[in-house]
Amino acid sequence: MSSQHVALQVLSSQRLWQRLETLSTFTDPERPWTRRAFSPRFIASRQWLTEQMQQAGLSVRIDSGGNLIGRLEGKQPHAKAIMTGSHSDTVFDGGRYDGIIGVLAGIEVAKALHDSGEQLDHPFEVVDFLSEEPSDFGVSCVGSRAMVGALSADMLAQRAPAGGTLAEAIALVGGAPDKLTVPLYQTGDLHAFVELHIEQGPVLERQQIPIGVVTDLVGIRRFRVMVTGQPDHSGTTPMTHRKDALVGAAMLIQATYHKASQMNSDQRYVVSTVGYLSVTPNSSNAVPGKVELMLEIRSNDAEVLVQYGEQLFAEVQPALQALGLGLQAESVSYGKPTQFTPQVVDVIEHSAKALGYDSLRLPSGAGHDAVYLAAIAPAGMVFIPCLNGRSHCPEEAIKLDELEAGLKVLMHSILAVDQQTFPDDR
Ligand code: HGY
Ligand code: MN
Ligand code: MN
Secondary structure: OOOOOHHHHHOOHHHHHHHHHHHOOOOOOOOOOOOOOOOHHHHHHHHHHHHHHHHOOOEEEEOOOOOEEEEEOOOOOOOOEEEEEEEOOOOOOOOOOOOHHHHHHHHHHHHHHHHHOOOOOOOEEEEEEOOOOOOOOOOOOHHHHHHOOOOOHHHHHOEOOOOOEHHHHHHHOOOOHHHOOOOOOOOOOEEEEEEEEEOOOOHHHHHOOOEEEEEEEOEEEEEEEEEEOEOEEOOOOOHHHOEOHHHHHHHHHHHHHHHHHHHOOOOOOEEEEEEEEEEEOOOOOEEOOEEEEEEEEEEOOHHHHHHHHHHHHHHHHHHHHHOOOEEEEEEEEEEOOEEOOHHHHHHHHHHHHHOOOOEEEEEEOOOOOHHHHOOOOOEEEEEEOOHHHOOOOOOOOOOHHHHHHHHHHHHHHHHHHOOOOOOOOO
């Protein structure tokens, strides 16, 4: 496939950079950059995204899972779509590029195809997946799970601390939760899925390589954990009479830190984090009676994801019981380790080479919507470096030339998969 495609010539990383700047203005001004899924700010940003998609020649809809989807018809109207996309929601105090570059680069690819008059054989869809970040309901990848039928009734019933269920929130952004008992896309419905994302790690930057060709993603399991003790006066309750839930939570956090640290090896990647913790009554003069925390485990080893949580809770239970504390844990989400489709991985690598970019094959320690799309379609991801490998923080940064490389490789890969046939093509 020639890298002299007309559409590649009209691609504009400057136009894409301008969209990035504009989208980042939809943030909590006190906590740049914060645009939480389902928030009024997120809903306002989606109106802007809709307009950007329409200006790129895309026809826009919101599916039952709350995903915002722009579609460009192909020469073969009944052919299966090629899909790209990512997410526009952020973590608290997040970055300006995590997920966002994948959505906006997809819009730029569509605009270049539309403006150049270069039509793919296959229809082309650009998706802003709903709530890829762990939402206030404790569930991540809400839209991509819904797309492939992996959003369970239990997940839809999860409640946010501020109240309301995930199902209600999906309806709020235009989805139809009652229609999510079946997948919106089945295996064989899509021709291929390719996502552009920042690496969120240090490898590409350290090796000064502009393009990452993602081979696989870690699996992620999350537990909602409740440590229960007894709230008491902090001044009058002797140390020997306390049931301090926060002491128990601290023991659990220490235990998981050491457990995960010891489990890593050359072949096995294991990380564990407690990033969310809520203390009740959370007063400086009251012994904590209850602590709710979210425990997250990630690994490339499926066995670790199955066993780790249960092992950890059994290990810490005796020490908590000795303090008169209770421990309850609920597994709220579980995504298996995922291998990307070798044929798509090859296409991305060949695209980088055809465009003169060095590339490196590497796994992803971050989760992505692509995990769910890979379950039903040939899938792959393109990474670009980010400053000091940092993400999920205001310091997250990229450079224009890095973005340009990623955008061109994404477009070239889409043009290439348009000419490919995949084993399950019927
Ligand atoms: O948490 C993740 O891995 C992704 O950045 N949401
Ligand atoms: Mn993220
Ligand atoms: Mn992301």
